[in-house]
Amino acid sequence: MIEKSLKELSQALAAKKISSVELTQLYLDRISRFNPQLNAFITVNGDKSLAAARAADQRIARGEAGPLTGIPVAQKDIFCAEGWLTTCGSKMLSNFVSPYDATVIERMERGAGLVSLGKTNMDEFAMGSSNETSFYGPVRNPWDPERVPGGSSGGSAAAVAARLAPVASGTDTGGSIRQPASLCNLTGLKPTYGVVSRYGMIAFASSLDQAGPMARSAEDCALLLNTMAGFDERDSTSLDRPSEDYTRDLERPLEGLRIGLPKEFFGDGCDPEVMAAVRAAIAEYEKLGARTVEVSLPNSHLSVAAYYVIAPAEASSNLSRFDGVRYGYRAPEYTDLADMYSKTRAQGFGAEVKRRILIGAYVLSHGYYDAYYLQAQRIRRLIADDFAAAFKECDVILGPTSPGTAFKLGEKAADPVQMYLSDIYTIAVNLAGLPGMSLPCGFAGSLPVGLQLIGNYFAEARLLNVAHRYQQATDWHRRAPAGLE
Amino acid sequence: MAQWEVVIGIETHAQLSTASKIFSGAAIAFGAAPNTQACAVDLALPGVLPVLNRGAVECAIRFGLAVGAEVAPKSVFARKNYFYPDLPKGYQISQFELPVVVGGGVVIQVGQGDKAYQKAIRLTRAHLEEDAGKSLHEDFHGKTGIDLNRAGTPLLEIVSEPDMRSSDEAVAYARALHSLVRWIGICDGNMQEGSFRCDANVSVRRLGDEKLGTRREIKNLNSFRFLKEAIDYEVRWQIETLEDGGTIQQATVLFDPDSGETRTMRTKEDAHDYRYFPDPDLLPLVISGEWVERVKAGLPELPAQKRERFTADLGLSDYDATTLTANQETAAYYEAAVAAAGKPNAKTCANWVMVDLAARLNKEGRDLADSPVSAQQLAGLVVRIADGTISNAIGKKVFEALWNGEGVSADEIIEKQGLKQITDSSAIEPLVDQVLAANAQNVAEFRAGKEKAFNALVGQVMKAAKGKANPQQVNELLRKKLQG
Numbered sequence: 001m002i003e004k005s006l007k008e009l010s011q012a013l014a015a016k017k018i019s020s021v022e023l024t025q026l027y028l029d030r031i032s033r034f035n036p037q038l039n040a041f042i043t044v045n046g047d048k049s050l051a052a053a054r055a056a057d058q059r060i061a062r063g064e065a066g067p068l069t070g071i072p073v074a075q076k077d078i079f080c081a082e083g084w085l086t087t088c089g090s091k092m093l094s095n096f097v098s099p100y101d102a103t104v105i106e107r108m109e110r111g112a113g114l115v116s117l118g119k120t121n122m123d124e125f126a127m128g129s130s131n132e133t134s135f136y137g138p139v140r141n142p143w144d145p146e147r148v149p150g151g152s153s154g155g156s157a158a159a160v161a162a163r164l165a166p167v168a169s170g171t172d173t174g175g176s177i178r179q180p181a182s183l184c185n186l187t188g189l190k191p192t193y194g195v196v197s198r199y200g201m202i203a204f205a206s207s208l209d210q211a212g213p214m215a216r217s218a219e220d221c222a223l224l225l226n227t228m229a230g231f232d233e234r235d236s237t238s239l240d241r242p243s244e245d246y247t248r249d250l251e252r253p254l255e256g257l258r259i260g261l262p263k264e265f266f267g268d269g270c271d272p273e274v275m276a277a278v279r280a281a282i283a284e285y286e287k288l289g290a291r292t293v294e295v296s297l298p299n300s301h302l303s304v305a306a307y308y309v310i311a312p313a314e315a316s317s318n319l320s321r322f323d324g325v326r327y328g329y330r331a332p333e334y335t336d337l338a339d340m341y342s343k344t345r346a347q348g349f350g351a352e353v354k355r356r357i358l359i360g361a362y363v364l365s366h367g368y369y370d371a372y373y374l375q376a377q378r379i380r381r382l383i384a385d386d387f388a389a390a391f392k393e394c395d396v397i398l399g400p401t402s403p404g405t406a407f408k409l410g411e412k413a414a415d416p417v418q419m420y421l422s423d424i425y426t427i428a429v430n431l432a433g434l435p436g437m438s439l440p441c442g443f444a445g446s447l448p449v450g451l452q453l454i455g456n457y458f459a460e461a462r463l464l465n466v467a468h469r470y471q472q473a474t475d476w477h478r479r480a481p482a483g484l485e
Numbered sequence: 486m487a488q489w490e491v492v493i494g495i496e497t498h499a500q501l502s503t504a505s506k507i508f509s510g511a512a513i514a515f516g517a518a519p520n521t522q523a524c525a526v527d528l529a530l531p532g533v534l535p536v537l538n539r540g541a542v543e544c545a546i547r548f549g550l551a552v553g554a555e556v557a558p559k560s561v562f563a564r565k566n567y568f569y570p571d572l573p574k575g576y577q578i579s580q581f582e583l584p585v586v587v588g589g590g591v592v593i594q595v596g597q598g599d600k601a602y603q604k605a606i607r608l609t610r611a612h613l614e615e616d617a618g619k620s621l622h623e624d625f626h627g628k629t630g631i632d633l634n635r636a637g638t639p640l641l642e643i644v645s646e647p648d649m650r651s652s653d654e655a656v657a658y659a660r661a662l663h664s665l666v667r668w669i670g671i672c673d674g675n676m677q678e679g680s681f682r683c684d685a686n687v688s689v690r691r692l693g694d695e696k697l698g699t700r701r702e703i704k705n706l707n708s709f710r711f712l713k714e715a716i717d718y719e720v721r722w723q724i725e726t727l728e729d730g731g732t733i734q735q736a737t738v739l740f741d742p743d744s745g746e747t748r749t750m751r752t753k754e755d756a757h758d759y760r761y762f763p764d765p766d767l768l769p770l771v772i773s774g775e776w777v778e779r780v781k782a783g784l785p786e787l788p789a790q791k792r793e794r795f796t797a798d799l800g801l802s803d804y805d806a807t808t809l810t811a812n813q814e815t816a817a818y819y820e821a822a823v824a825a826a827g828k829p830n831a832k833t834c835a836n837w838v839m840v841d842l843a844a845r846l847n848k849e850g851r852d853l854a855d856s857p858v859s860a861q862q863l864a865g866l867v868v869r870i871a872d873g874t875i876s877n878a879i880g881k882k883v884f885e886a887l888w889n890g891e892g893v894s895a896d897e898i899i900e901k902q903g904l905k906q907i908t909d910s911s912a913i914e915p916l917v918d919q920v921l922a923a924n925a926q927n928v929a930e931f932r933a934g935k936e937k938a939f940n941a942l943v944g945q946v947m948k949a950a951k952g953k954a955n956p957q958q959v960n961e962l963l964r965k966k967l968q969g
Contacts, residue, residue, distance in 0.1 A: 080532045093531065100525055102532055200532040207765035235534050236767050314765055317564050320575020321529040325631065337629075341568055364566075364760035373762060 001026060002163040003480070006071060006220045009166060013060055013070045020060065020070030024053035024115050027072045031117065031164050034484055037145065040158040042077050042136045043085045044118035052115045059113055068227060069113030074165035076156050077119035078126055079211075080200040081105045088202045089122040089134040089152075092322045092329045092348035102200020103232045104169060104211050112227040117165050121155030124350045125319065126176055126204040128152050129422045132413050133352040140409075141184060142481040143447055147406040150180030150422075156214050157184040162484050167215045167224050171201060173208045174307055175401075175426025178438035181214055182401035182450020185440045187467060187477060188214040189221045192457050193433035194239035196225075197232030203318040205311035206237070208430040217477055218439060218467035222246040225460065241458070249465040255289035257466065260394030262297045265425055271404045277442030277449040278400050281470070285398075288469055295390040295397065299382040303428040304420055306383070309363050309376035310431070315353075316360025322348065355416065384432040391456045396466055399425055401438040401450035425452055435460050439467045440476040448479075491720050492688045492697055493655045494647035497662055498640045499672040500616065500680040501544040507615050507639035508535030508578060515678050519621070519632035527618075527637045529573035534766050537562075541639040542770065544671035545585045545613050546780045548641060551669045551787050552608055554589025556777050560612070562767045566760045570631050571618035579614035579642075581761045585770060586611035591665065592789065593657040594807040601804050606658050607646040613770075614640050641671070647686065647697065652716035656709050659683050664812040668788060682707045687719045689727065698723070699733040703740050703747055715740035719747050791816055799823065799831035808839055814853045818860045825864030826871075833867050841884055858887045866895040879904050879952055907954045910962065913946070916954065917962045920945045931967060939963070 001023070004012070012018050028046050035041050049072070056070035080086050080098035082105075087093045101110070108114045123133040131139040131154030139154040141147040142162040149158040153170035157180035160168050170177040172190035181188030189212045196211040203209060213224035226247065231240045259282070266275070282292060324330035324344030331343035349357070363372035390397060402422055412419045429436040434454055441451035451470075455463040471477050505512055509526035526533045549556040563581035589608040594601055616638040621630035643662060649655045663681055666672035674681050683706045688698035703719060706712045718740070723733055735753040740746075786794075788810040795806035809819045815838065822834045842863065846856060866887065870880045883895050883904060892898035899905055907913060920942060921928055927945075930938035946959045 080530070086531065088531065096531065098531075100530070198532075199534050202531040203766075205765075234536060236536050237765075313762060317566050317576050317760070317762070320566060320568065321531070321573060323568060323570075323575060325570045326528060326573060327530070337570065361760060364762050366758045366760075369760075369762070 002030070002166075003478075004166075005217060006068060006166060006215070006223045009071050010067050014065065020053040020056040020115055021050060023070065024049050024072050024117070027117050027165055030162075034162055034164060038140045038142060038158050038162055038164070039137055040121055040139050040155045040162065040164060041074070041118045042087055042089070042121050042155070045084070048083070049115055049117055052109065056113045056115055066112050066227075068108075068223060071114055071167070072117045072165055073108060073114040073224075074117050074120050074156055074159040074168040075105065075108075076153055076169050076171060077122055078171050078202050079105050079169060080202065081109075081116065081119070084116075084119060086119065086202070087135070088126070089124040089136060090349065090353070091135040093202075094135065094329060096328050100200065103197035103234060104201065104228050106200075107230070108169070108224075108227050114227065120153070120159055120168060123152035123154065123176075124353050125202070125315070126152040126171060126173055126209075127315070127352050127356055129175070129179055129419050130407070130409075130412065131155065131180075132409065133350055135350060138409055141406045142484060143184065144406060147408055147447070148183070150183035150402070150406065152176040152180075153188075153214060154180050157181060157186055157188075160184070160186055160214055160216060161481060163480065167213060167220055169211060169224075169228070170214045171209055171211045172426075172430065173204050173210075173311060174430050175423035177212050177214055178401050178426050178436060178450065178452060179423060181438040182452075183406040183448065185448035185477070185479060185481075186214055186216060187218050187221050187437065187439045187471075188212065189225060189437040189460065189463065190429065190435060191225065191229065191460050192239075192435045193430075194237050195229050195435075195458070195460065197230075197235040197238050199232055199234040203314075205314040206318060207314060208307075208311060210430070217471055218437075218464045219247065219250060219471075221437070222250060222461075222464045222468075225464075244461060246461050246464055249461045250468040252465045252469075253289065254285065254466065254469050257285070257290035257396070258394040259285055259290050259292045260295035260390050260397040261292050262295050262300065262390065262397060262399060264297050264300045265399030269403055269421075269424070270400055271444060273444030274400050274402070274404060274449050277444065278398075278451055281441040281451045282398065284470060284473060288473060292398075293393050295393050297383070297386040297390060297428065299379060299386050300428050302379045303383055303431055304424055306376040306379040307423075307427045307431060308359065308420060309372050310380065312356040312360035313364050313373050314360070316357045316364065319349075319353070319357055324348070352416070380431045383428050387428075387432045387434060387454075387456075396459070396463060397454040399452050399454075401425060401452040405444045405447035405449060429454055433457070435463055437463050437467060439470065440479070441470075441474075442476055443479075448476075488692050489689050489724050490692050490694075491650055491652075492647045492690065492700075493649035493652075493716060494686040494700075495645045495649070495655060495658060496684040496686070497643040497659065498616075498682050498684075499643060499662075499666045501541050501639040501641055501671055502673055503538055503540040503544065503639055505538060505540075506637035507538050507541045507613065509637050511637065513638055514634075517634055519630070520634060522634040523618075523636060527573065527633050529575075535578060535764075537767060537770065538639060541613055542585070542772065543780055544639070545611065545641055546772065546777055547669045547671055547784060548611055548643070548666065549586040549589065550777070550781050550784060551665055552586075552589030552591055552611075554608060554611070555587045556772055557583060557585050557587055558772055558774075559583065560585040560770045560772075562613075562764045562770065563761045564764045567757050569617070569620075570629060571620045571633070571636070573618065573633060573636055577615060577617065578764055578767070580612035583769075584610040584612035585772070591658065591661045592807070593654065593661045594804070594811070595651075595653050595657045603803065603807065604648075604654065606648045606654075609644040609646055611641050611643040614642055616640050641666075647688075652713045652720070655685060655716055656713050659709060659712055660811070665788065668813045669784060676707045679707060683712055685712060685716055685719075687716055687723070688733070689720060689723045699735050701733065701736045701738050701747075703738050704750065706740060711740055711742055714742070714745055715747060718745055722747065785813075788816070799828065799835075801832065801835055805832075805835045805839065809835060818853055818856075821860035822864045822867070825861045826867045830864075830867050830871050833871060834864065837863055837867060837884075841881065845884075845888060857890060858884065862887050862894060869895050869899060873906060873908065873955070875899060875904055875906050876952070876956055878947075878956075879906065882952070904953060907950055908958060910958060913950065913954050913958055913962055916946050916949045917959070917966060920949060921966060928967065939967075
């Protein structure tokens with residue numbers, strides 16, 4: 001059952017071969033068995049999940065089920081969910097029970113009838129690439145418990161990889177869906193900025209944040225994206241476009257597909273074993289009828305620098321609301337207002353969050369704004385222009401998702417710049433607002449390697465098609481970590 | 486004092502009369518129980534996002550059109566970052582580099598009668614922003630209560646150029662703006678409730694200096710009287726400080742109405758760095774030409790247009806036209822009176838509205854809205870003066886009777902109280918003879934060349950006629966008899 005695709009689960013539910021309650025219980029049992037060693041979930045609430053499963057079963061019985069009704073899902077703890085503890089991986093929100101649902105939660109659970117298994121662990125406020133910054137402790141990679149699952153959606157990645165959930169939600173500000181997908185042998189998609197509503201998704205960097213699906217296949221991603229995407233009047237940056245069926249192009253043949261290979265993604269700095277797996281994937285695509293063209297993204301080397309100005313700038317302002325006044329953590333003892341603020345924030349935020357708030361406040365401050373923030377915005381424009389030029393030559397862009405495989409816990413924790421560089425191939429995609437995905441393309445030793453596909457704006461269906469055809473020809477994405485049976 | 490020039494610029498916060506808040510769907514109601522008019526967005530719960538209220542933008546467009554400004558085709562919302570308990574997000578959404586309204590101006594009238602003069606005050610800009618909540622320091626022992634009902638209320642911040650040169654000009658400007666925002670229906674103008682409040686930037690410089698002096702900003706003045714008192718105090722203080730050899734530090738100050746003094750709240754050294762940057766949660770505000778045209782079509786006739794019409798069509802002076810268009814109520818009342826009395830009586834109507842009616846209202850502390858004398862009643866009175874039925878002096882008596890509700894119309898009062906003017910010479914002549922006989926001394930003085938004595942005689946005749954004799958006829962008859 002745990003290896004079944006969403007489509008197969010849906011058929012099993014429709015045929016009454018299994019009920020949603022049974023399916024949910026099966027995953028809850030796996031969570032109670034394996035979560036203590038993986039730490040993928042922050043919050044599990046069996047009663048709530050089973051109540052939702054019962055409601056889904058009734059819906060199925062009434063013949064009102066949608067394609068994903070009754071299927072369990074793990075939700076990243078960045079999404080506000082009514083009645084659920086919603087921590088964003090931070091001590092600051094360690095007592096915050098949300099009184100409302102994020103649009104994504106509302107659509108998946110109340111709309112499509114998916115059953116939430118719980119809230120997954122993540123880097124604090126989504127700031128991190130290893131899940132080590134979580135107040136709730138690091139998540140272990142199911143492929144090797146000594147290694148990180150990637151971040152910030154590390155809990156969601158570990159949960160799906162360990163078969164503690166069939167699918168999960170994630171969010172991606174600089175690679176936070178794709179990099180953990182790559183490190184955990186999953187398929188994950190970051191949609192075009194504005195395709196999925198950000199309402200109720202706790203903001204890290206508003207102009208970069210985008211939610212998306214994490215699953216074991218492109219097909220499952222497409223099905224989950226169908227429930228997540230769409231215009232939302234509560235998010236002013238949400239795009240008012242006709243709704244799409246992201247599965248519609250899955251079977252489209254790849255003959256004539258032009259795959260762009262940015263020379264900047266194939267130079268130094270990438271693990272040779274990762275590069276070998278990516279090259280093998282390119283060969284596979286050629287067998288499927290695609291051809292490759294070399295393209296250039298000449299400003300991509302500036303993306304990490306620009307990102308670490310823009311994202312902290314926005315974060316420094318977005319995180320100001322966590323002040324101890326209205327909700328969340330407040331320092332137990334203080335002398336006056338200023339002392340309450342500083343103690344609350346000193347105690348409530350972890351080191352990486354504080355580092356980014358400080359960087360952000362600095363680059364926005366008087367006298368530095370032009371040199372940092374404005375300059376970074378100019379670079380952002382150049383990067384988007386690079387992609388626009390590249391997409392004149394090709395249909396999708398391909399490269400590694402991450403320069404390496406899963407690293408050891410603590411290995412990069414002391415060196416923030418090394419950590420930041422693990423997102424070197426993914427960050428430019430967020431700066432340009434483009435859709436990108438990661439899919440399994442092999443192994444380096446025993447560790448999974450991810451392949452990144454980048455599409456033009458609103459090319460999600462095409463990306464999913466390109467990934468799906470590859471997954472029909474390969475079985476990397478079917479490999480499961482051992483020891484979790 | 487003579488060698489000092491005062492320079493004043495004013496920033497005004499006008500609360501816009503929208504049904505809901507600027508970035509959320511929560512209702513706006515003054516005086517509601519604390520935190521009952523605040524939704525998840527106003528509370529800044531994690532994950533919530535702002536959505537701009539179209540109605541607030543429309544108010545800004547109306548204002549831009551009313552002051553002849555440019556309505557920016559594209560403006561940008563920015564975050565102003567600072568920590569305060571009644572600022573739930575830790576930033577205020579405002580506009581910084583690209584405001585929605587650029588330029589424009591208002592004409593003010595300063596002083597009265599012969600000393601009155603007009604002046605154009607230029608506007609720098611006007612921008613949309615959200616209000617903060619309120620901190621409540623009473624009722625909570627050693628603690629502060631937070632009421633977020635006001636958080637997210639739409640404001641239009643209107644910034645003037647430093648064009649005012651006295652507290653009188655500043656007050657005239659504030660009044661003109663206050664009248665205008667109500668005129669175009671974007672703000673209720675209620676100053677007690679804080680719907681319209683001013684910050685005054687005040688500096689002084691020696692006459693002839695090019696360079697502006699260092700300014701101090703007086704915050705949150707919510708009455709015209711406080712505005713004047715605060716500026717007057719501040720100007721005296723700055724001049725004294727400079728004349729004593731001191732220097733002025735840039736500062737934000739508060740006015741204490743009880744002591745009549747300003748006190749420093751913070752100086753430039755501890756001024757905030759607000760770290761403004763464009764709000765990534767909101768798209769640039771794009772206003773199409775068609776939208777502006779649609780709003781324009783829905784605007785009432787503006788004060789400037791009315792002023793122009795009053796001088797061109799009705800032959801009023803600039804002073805009269807400006808006074809009568811100072812607010813919408815006065816203009817409407819005046820126009821109703823002219824409509825009833827006829828255009829030829831426009832000037833007389835103006836005098837009655839501006840002088841007699843205004844004085845009477847003022848005496849009783851009443852607003853025009855609850856004047857006991859309607860525009861139609863006043864017009865009826867003006868018509869009877871114009872057609873000679875009553876004299877101007879009797880007109881004042883009739884007005885008083887109307888005010889006191891002694892009749893429903895001037896005609897009724899004239900009729901009931903027998904106030905019709907005596908124009909029959911045969912009725913006036915015996916009164917003249919009587920007065921001449923009884924006032925030999927005045928007659929002698931007049932003959933000796935004292936014109937004053939003539940006036941005394943006129944007064945006596947009018948008194949004898951109980952004010953009803955036609956004054957012109959009395960004059961003529963008296964002269965004839967004295968010369969005869």
